[in-house]
Amino acid sequence: MKAVDARGLSCPQPVILTRRAIENGQFPIEVLVDTVTARENVRRMAEKAGCTVTMRAAGDDIALTISR
Template structure:
């Protein structure tokens, strides 16, 4: 599964990068973000795109995993 690091990016960039990553890897991706707003926006986008989403907090960052 492809991972993408969106830490340090301001919204809407994490969502745009997630969209691009899912287009390249439609079976699923993992995205790292570093703030709650990005986590919420990326999670909502993944769910609205039909993916099952798991969120894991790691040392103040979030790892979101999208699977079909």
């Protein structure tokens, strides 16, 4: 289990951090983001990389769980 806290980071940092975690292969990865833009960008990148993504609300933020 790998956690990536990408809250408050501007584009494209959330995607870069998540991609690094995917490349390191530490599944499942839980990514915390705080904007829908970051959520959609991370989701699109992870799905393109062949991962499965589930999303849930985490207070004011959004948690994405990425597994392969």
